[in-house]
Amino acid sequence: MHIPSSLLRIALVIAALVGIGAIAPARAGDGGADAGTVQSILNTICLDVSQSPCPQLPTVSQGVLELAGLLNTRPEAMRADVKVAGSALYAGNTLTQSPPALSSLTPLAFVGAATAGGQAVPTPIYDPRANSFFYAVMTPGDVGGVEQPVTLNLFYDYLLRTTPTFIAGQVVAKLSLPLVVLRPDGSELAVCGAAGCPASVATLTVKATCTGGAACLKGYVTGDFTGTGAQATYAAEDLGIGLGASYGKSVISTQPHASFAVQVPLVVTAANDAPYFNGFLNPITAAPAFSNDQIGHLTPVLGTGVSVGVAPYAAPLCSNPAGTACPAPPAPAPASTYGFCASFSNNFTSPIGKPAPAVAAYVQIGIDGETLVSTPVPPFSPGTTAASCPF
Numbered sequence: 110m111h112i113p114s115s116l117l118r119i120a121l122v123i124a125a126l127v128g129i130g131a132i133a134p135a136r137a138g139d140g141g142a143d144a145g146t147v148q149s150i151l152n153t154i155c156l157d158v159s160q161s162p163c164p165q166l167p168t169v170s171q172g173v174l175e176l177a178g179l180l181n182t183r184p185e186a187m188r189a190d191v192k193v194a195g196s197a198l199y200a201g202n203t204l205t206q207s208p209p210a211l212s213s214l215t216p217l218a219f220v221g222a223a224t225a226g227g228q229a230v231p232t233p234i235y236d237p238r239a240n241s242f243f244y245a246v247m248t249p250g251d252v253g254g255v256e257q258p259v260t261l262n263l264f265y266d267y268l269l270r271t272t273p274t275f276i277a278g279q280v281v282a283k284l285s286l287p288l289v290v291l292r293p294d295g296s297e298l299a300v301c302g303a304a305g306c307p308a309s310v311a312t313l314t315v316k317a318t319c320t321g322g323a324a325c326l327k328g329y330v331t332g333d334f335t336g337t338g339a340q341a342t343y344a345a346e347d348l349g350i351g352l353g354a355s356y357g358k359s360v361i362s363t364q365p366h367a368s369f370a371v372q373v374p375l376v377v378t379a380a381n382d383a384p385y386f387n388g389f390l391n392p393i394t395a396a397p398a399f400s401n402d403q404i405g406h407l408t409p410v411l412g413t414g415v416s417v418g419v420a421p422y423a424a425p426l427c428s429n430p431a432g433t434a435c436p437a438p439p440a441p442a443p444a445s446t447y448g449f450c451a452s453f454s455n456n457f458t459s460p461i462g463k464p465a466p467a468v469a470a471y472v473q474i475g476i477d478g479e480t481l482v483s484t485p486v487p488p489f490s491p492g493t494t495a496a497s498c499p500f
Contacts, residue, residue, distance in 0.1 A: 349406025
């Protein structure tokens, strides 16, 4: 199927929706009418680019990222084009060879909380108060003899922890991971947390199994992997999720501090994600971004032929499956979480204390393999519903 330029598609869709009165000036923040308006545009674009099922997303920030990813355009421009009020911070990183060099990547910045009772506040990367930096980027691998995106790499540069030693039994970090299970019949199941979707997603808990450095850390992932509501916990390595930590200086700060890295396999299939296979080129191979299904990590602990990973959409969904619509106004917007939350133990939390919030963001994989990251900036207008992190 021939697809017109992204700018032309945006203009045509917006013009049509304005003509029927579907777009009105939007309130700042996420949720409510803002999300419904953006979702209506997204539904139209999904039809245009044969994206089926069309992700149904509870917040305007997710919708803007999804539109930008499917149309291969900048989310900043997309937010302006669809007349979304308020503001957000964005970072984009093109597909890069492994291992990624942080000096070549752009992060989102946050003023992380000192204790579990606070919250992570997004801020520009040049803000001297910024103490937590979140990077996301795709790296390629060989799939059926073709090099294409296979792994989502997440980096957390955390300046509030300058203590290099972890204490046995300590919960070092809690990280949100919006995983999906790819079943043998090709259908996908979003892995929800204990509060269900979109209020919660799978959680990676990082614990210290001994007193010492990074070698003492082990990850455990908890979520509903069956769609029955039952929560289960698996070792991160059994799900193909890599975990690392380091201590020292970085491109962000000359003060030695803790940094964490997580690698998650990608799930992108022609049956569920057609736009990713229709001819857009990635910058490394100059070939279509995806030529073969990328099925994530085959996971025997979940059953024969079952795999797990992250999908390209700006999770979390309103509910399973991907095409299930969000509640329509005047029904209130559902309670929602950011797809990628992170809390870390720092110098101010005791060995048995809860980790402190450091990151709250959404991630979208573009059809060219670029990784788009976003977080809305408060204040939000009265009556809107903002996402929150569960830890």
